[in-house]
Amino acid sequence: MGALLSALLSSIRGGVHPETRKFLSAESPIEPMPIPALLRLPLQQHIGAPAEPLVARDDHVLKGQLIARARGPISANLHAPTSGRVIAVGPFPAPHPSGLPVPTITLRPDGADRWAPRLPRLRPEDAEPEEIAARVAEAGIVGMGGATFPAAVKLTLRDRYRLHTLIINAAECEPYLTCDDRLLRERAEEVADGAGIMARALGVTKIIVAIESNKPAAAAAMRRHNLGLGHPVQVRVVATQYPMGSEKHLVRAVTGRETPARALTAELGIVVHNSATAQAVHLAVRYGEPLLSRVVTVSGRGVARPANVQALLGTPVADLLAHCGGLTEDPDRLLLGGPMMGQPIRSPRVPVVKGTNGVLALTRAETRKAETMPCIRCGACVRACPCGLTPFELNARIQAGDLEGAAAVGLLDCVSCGCCSYICPSNIPLVQGFSFAKGKLAETESRKHQQEETRRLAAARTAREEAIAEAKRAAMARHKAQMAEKKRRAAEEAAQAAEEAPAEPQEAAK
């Protein structure tokens, strides 16, 4: 019946239906976690320029104190999750498959958890939209759905586009993840209030909370608290289908309008925010609390006790796993985020950051890893692709080395949702191929750009060299001319002197 019902709900083209396996952690409420021994806070936990550190080694910081300031228009502040002493500001492996070191602030908590003076409380009902946006920026809030785009920048879209709808994305279509589900069930009024505040900042009247049909309890909770700052919050149940949570596809499913390629949903007058972002905005504006912690789902058969944990930012994954009873076996995959788009990590020492909505330890049975077979052109990936691309052809062109051909056939419209690799009967790592191709094309593009730059530099240098040579030549010429002038004048004087001189000796001789 559920499937039938969800078929009636608005769904998107293509997409796949992976086993959600949310039952593992859906019923365990959000639980706090003891403060870990060390907190590692990368300066780049958002899209845009990394933040600029304000603290140095051996500085003592309080909870909520600003430790890194946003740099440039698209960036985000960073606050100390708890009070303690900064023991290092330097490179540390990033929570990323590459394991490359990134500048990170390492904080040793002192256990006192003393708050710094909080930001002044704001009554959003009568606060100016600009004030709200400034407070959100001050609190360092970013998109918590995984995109981590600085939320304040999205709130300032009101002056460039005519906005009329705010959609709160609680679709949470990734399997295993239940953090948004729990958040809605336990703190629905905070999410509704946050949504209302953001609606006021954006100047929109219509608020829609989109929830997948496999989370009825969350939908019910949201319907009970359906007033955001006086605006009615409409709860919209959408089909359980991956990738419903993708911004453009959710807008298509909820409002039926398709965002043009390379454009923002704001150009259709719609802004999409994650439900956790809304809750964070509520805390920041009403109570002046910056973004210090977030709900993380720790799940997968490899974890002894799957749970939803309110973890401080910077908590090492190892501590999080230990809190959830440790690993039952050596996991086949340890990853941050969901299984469809999540990033594997090399070691559990890396920290949880603002965009981490899940930590999964998957066993071999769950990943169903199998040998890659050749492509048999079955077309399952074409049917599954929500963006209407032809993944098998992109893969064939990439394998044959024709990256420009792949880009011409739509590679750059791929959102890397993972549906094609999931459904491919030959287990071909299509998304990895696309990531390689996009990276390579970007690299070639930047190299070409750099070549143009170096050509400009080379031309500037040769021009400067010639100018110097020219100036030298001119100076030499002038100098020669002066010398010639001097010599000529000296010669004249000598000539005059010669005329006067014969007169003098005669006088002397008389």
Next chain:
Amino acid sequence: MITAAASMSALGLGLGLLLGAAARKFHVKTPPVVDEMERILPGTNCGQCGYPGCRGAAEAIAEGGAPVTLCPPGGRDVALKLAEIVGVDCSGGPEISGMTDIEPQVAFIFEDHCTGCTKCFKRCPTDAIVGAAKQIHTVIWDACTGCDACVQVCPTEAIVLRSKPRTLQSWYWDKPDQPLAALRTGAA
């Protein structure tokens, strides 16, 4: 026999006149090829192709004396574009596919060896080296083209060519090899 010769020459003459008229009516001026080629070459006159600067290389290719794969910094893309202009069809040829894109090399100055003699930044074609007399020098990696002019001129050999470090933004997954698909045929 005369009629045969006469008819053929008449036919030939008629067609010739027709073509002459058509040639004049559809005349099109073709851009000088050398300028076009020079615009494609990197323009840093590094001399790795053995010709005096990029202009010299472009003229050499135009005369057909030089292969289109003569520009290592340009890599495959420049070679393919040059091949398209010259009309040489070697997209699958060994020397093009053999030209794997070399990792971009940049100069790196060992600070403890650098004596601040300013010899290198006088020679650098793109002003990529920053420094003053008696001061330690350093290289701006974005501006350096790896032409190793500075490496040869440094008295204390403090400069070495090294591939550019990868940052988190420029990192990407490597190409998935498909072992069972088939034996690779040596294509790139």
Next chain:
Amino acid sequence: MTALASAPHTHSLFTVSRTMVAVMVCLSPATAQGLYQFGWPAVILFALTLAAAWLFEIFCLLLAGRPVAPFAGDGSALLTGWLVAMTLPPWAPWWIGVLGAGIAIVIGKHVFGGLGQNLFNPAMVARAMLLVALPVPMTQWVAPSDPAHAPGLRAALDITFGAGAPVDAVSSASVLGHLKSQFDAGLPMERILAGTASLQDQLFGITAGSLGETSAFLLLAGGLCLMLLRIISVVTPLFLLGTLFGLAALARLLAPESFPPPLLHLTSGATMLCAFFIATDYVTAPVTAAGRALYGAGIGALIFVIRSWGAFPEGAAFAVLLMNACTPLIDTYIRPRIFGRTRTGKPLPLRDRT
């Protein structure tokens, strides 16, 4: 911790070998009926062709230096051999089966680079090549005999390996062959139709014909269950049979004396086998639904053209090969619409409030 791999980190249950096994299971009823009806020689020929296909596959894999285990087990070679066997005359000599399997596997598939790379359907390459090269042995039809006095095992071995089928056994031509020869002889259509088997027999395969192609009903049943398993798409068979039936009905209306009734086209020859098992082969068919519709319609039309005016009574093999040649073009020009872009690829205009 195994080596790092990119997202996604989970997978569906849909795999290559599962699809091949499903297709073979759905083929088995029609094959069983054919083998039962044509007796032991057909069974031996069938088994031989399958074995030959499998051995050629292993030989080619070893020659190319590729790991044998995963490929030999995925059943694609067996399926190709099975389809080749289905199109052969039931009592054909053994070397026809081996030659057909060899052509299909070596020339049809491994020359292009193995599974998933061939441009033409291997089974149809084999059938067309055999039809063109050996017209006589390929058109020796056998009347279906009830098992009571069918040749015993020893006699069967003699037929397949020895001197070949006794002359008198080879009598009635297949429905289409009968139609073609009589029509060329200028007989009016009504007399010809009276001579052929009744519709009911044709439907259940009680007629002369290829080893596995006779029973249209069982092939249809197998095809429908493949559709239910969502292994093949509805589009290609629907458009193929639809176009063939439409053209035949139209021709029947315009010139009843020179065209057979449309239903005969569907129940005779390789139509059903081609529609459900050959035209829906993943590797050589277009990928998009619209492309598959055009592909199916093309095959249906070509089957009708070749059967009506061509020299060969059975046009299915050539029709499939011709449309296989068009598949790369169909896939280049018929593409799904990219999200946020118009059909021609430009971003959607903003005023477009659809």
Next chain:
Amino acid sequence: MQEFFMILLGTALVNNVVLVKFLGLCPFMGVSRRVDAAIGMGLATTFVLTLASMASWVVETAILVPLGLGFLRILSFILVIAAIVQFTETVMRKLAPGLYRALGIYLPLITTNCAVLGVALLNIQEAHDFAQSLLYGFGSALGFTTVLVLFAGMRERLAQLSVPAPFSGPPIAFISAGLLSMAFMGFAGLTPN
């Protein structure tokens, strides 16, 4: 009217100039690397072939037969075809420079394309009148273009495949062309001749 349709269908599909009569194989192999170049080549050949059939018929009936110069047939036909190709080249160079560069050496090579001369001579051999020879020329050119574009599509796909080393490149292209030619044998017997 039915008779004209038979000629067109016959020359385009049944006796296809490339796959059945095996004329014009060098541009068939040479220009089929990319579909857009193949379409360009097909159109250029259609233009030349149709014009050449008409011009050759005119030359035949107006000059060669009355003056009894039958032995000069091939020479005059080649002269006419070369002129038409040169005319096409100058026109294309002005109107479609991109296509002009894509075809490269194969555009002037249409002169030596045996299909063009072959069709012109076949017209005379089967004593077609003006309309028939025009249709015959256009039909065979249509067949040439269809097969060339089909084959170009196939070769573009072949370029993406990882064909085993001994077969990669031209060998696999020839095998595919052979199979395509075998497929065209399905049309055998469609029309009387």
